[in-house]
Amino acid sequence: MSGEAVKIKGTREGLVIMLDPTREFEELKTSLKKKMEAAPHFFRGARFIVYGRAISPSQQLELENLCRRYGLVPAPQIPWPPERKRRPVPGEPARLVYGPLRSGQEVRHAGHVVVLGNVHPGAQVVAGGSIIIMGYGQGSLHAGYGGNEEALIAAFALSPTTLLIAGVLADPPEAPPATGGPVTALLREGRVVFLPSLPRQKP
The missing domain is CATH 2.160.20.70 (Pectate Lyase C-like)
Structure with a gap:
């Protein structure tokens, strides 16, 4: 991802917090905190997952706890990335x-x-x-x-x-x-x- 270190994408099942894989963890955490503080009530009650960068379990928990403080609810069952629907091949077999x-x-x-x-x-x-x-x-x-x-x-x-x-x-x-x-x-x-x-x- 270019530009922002953290992007938040809405889906039918909830929010996907997408982490830029090229950024350091502290930069990601700071960017996520700023987004939460910019709209402290907007995300309250929303279900979410963290996606896009290989982080340790402790780092994962740290980001989830940060989101919890703003009222978000972890939901690891949110499917991501979404499955691509195969287009039917025209004609007949x-x-x-x-x-x-x-x-x-x-x-x-x-x-x-x-x-x-x-x-x-x-x-x-x-x-x-x-x-x-x-x-x-x-x-x-x-x-x-x-x-x-x-x-x-x-x-x-x-x-x-x-x-x-x-x-x-x-x-x-x-x-x-x-x-x-x-x-x-x-x-x-x-x-x-x-x-x-x-x-x-x-x-």
């Missing part, structure tokens, strides 16, 4: 498959599946959510297993042996040819359609 899936390999997952490679003929991917293939999608692909009609299948090119979304079988010849960009299969009006790009997210 997915199973990552590192590398290609070859003939005879099978992946089944209740959520989304992302394959970082090609899905070769003879391989199978079954997902309760969407299937994203960072390569060519061949073999057997079933997204939305269990009835998720919002699921989709996307790949750089799609030429699957079978392709289903929410149990609806697609007609493979309808898939557009490889164009160097993503191809997406999704359900529209109960029928699997293919788009030569990823669909825009709904606002």
Whole structure:
């Protein structure tokens, strides 16, 4: 802490008396006493903890007794520093498959599946959510297993042996040819359609 040797921070649970770790104990005690004397009735009855500098038990007791003389009440159960709330990661969890899936390999997952490679003929991917293939999608692909009609299948090119979304079988010849960009299969009006790009997210 720069500036003041002692700072007093209010929380919902009480006061946190923060000590500058670079200052000597006598300077900290003098600074704390001046703050107490500046508002002798303001802190009366408030719960507090002392935080911010490694001090001996006797020094800790000395500061606590100083605060007691001005009506403060030690409360070691005040949580400090406060726990940081983790921000939720945007999007939805997915199973990552590192590398290609070859003939005879099978992946089944209740959520989304992302394959970082090609899905070769003879391989199978079954997902309760969407299937994203960072390569060519061949073999057997079933997204939305269990009835998720919002699921989709996307790949750089799609030429699957079978392709289903929410149990609806697609007609493979309808898939557009490889164009160097993503191809997406999704359900529209109960029928699997293919788009030569990823669909825009709904606002």
